[in-house]
Amino acid sequence: VQADVSVRDARAEDAAAFVRAYELAWDAMAAPVIGKGLADIASFEGRLDSFRAGLEEASADARILIAEDGDSIVGIATCRRDGVTCELRALYVVPDSWGTGVARRLMESALDAMRDRGAVDAVLWVVEANGRARRFYEREGWTRDGQTRASPLGPQEVRYRRSL
Ligand SMILES: CC(C)(COP(=O)(O)OP(=O)(O)OC[C@H]1O[C@@H](n2cnc3c(N)ncnc32)[C@H](O)[C@@H]1OP(=O)(O)O)[C@@H](O)C(=O)NCCC(=O)NCCS
Numbered sequence: 001v002q003a004d005v006s007v008r009d010a011r012a013e014d015a016a017a018f019v020r021a022y023e024l025a026w027d028a029m030a031a032p033v034i035g036k037g038l039a040d041i042a043s044f045e046g047r048l049d050s051f052r053a054g055l056e057e058a059s060a061d062a063r064i065l066i067a068e069d070g071d072s073i074v075g076i077a078t079c080r081r082d083g084v085t086c087e088l089r090a091l092y093v094v095p096d097s098w099g100t101g102v103a104r105r106l107m108e109s110a111l112d113a114m115r116d117r118g119a120v121d122a123v124l125w126v127v128e129a130n131g132r133a134r135r136f137y138e139r140e141g142w143t144r145d146g147q148t149r150a151s152p153l154g155p156q157e158v159r160y161r162r163s164l
Contacts (some may be wrong), residue, residue: 005074009064022047041084065079069102076090122163
């Protein structure tokens with residue numbers, strides 16, 4: 001892990017940097033799979049609004065976490081607990097920080113938060129063709145549970161599960 005990366009809850013003033021980091025990570029993943037950038041799908045203003053709406057709903061059971069290297073955001077994670085199951089809803093790290101351990105750190109922080117609230121297992125959806133993400137999750141102890149769905153943007157998604 002980079003020496004000075006820290007994880008904390010997102011705040012309102014993170015909006016623009018959060019949206020930019022999300023876009024960098026999304027585009028690096030999606031370009032080969034979906035053939036479009038995030039800016040082709042949603043406006044910057046619209047994405048700021050979504051972040052703010054998410055922050056309003058954030059709670060002990062629905063966290064929005066960011067990883068910071070100095071004063072720049074290098075990754076984000078969101079998760080939500082429903083009973084004893086936690087869903088890791090987003091895990092996005094900027095490409096410059098891939099392979100550094102930031103992703104693992106963010107994921108563990110998100111899962112720890114939900115474990116502390118009583119979650120005993122976790123699920124996530126990932127695009128089937130997203131080989132890098134799937135390899136990462138499999139290394140971190142997640143396994144496919146057999147569920148599949150079409151994502152709103154088209155590509156097939158598969159569900160992974162992990163005991164906490
Ligand atoms: C998914 C993500 C968080 C993983 O973090 P990361 O720092 O890149 O992960 P790591 O480098 O620790 O691990 C990636 C693994 O995939 C492997 N890998 C790299 N490219 C690959 C590819 N094209 N196909 C399959 N495996 C690949 C790496 O070798 C590594 O496995 P190993 O450590 O067993 O060798 C990060 O890549 C990311 O933010 N991607 C864009 C957003 C995204 O797709 N998020 C997930 C949405 S569900």
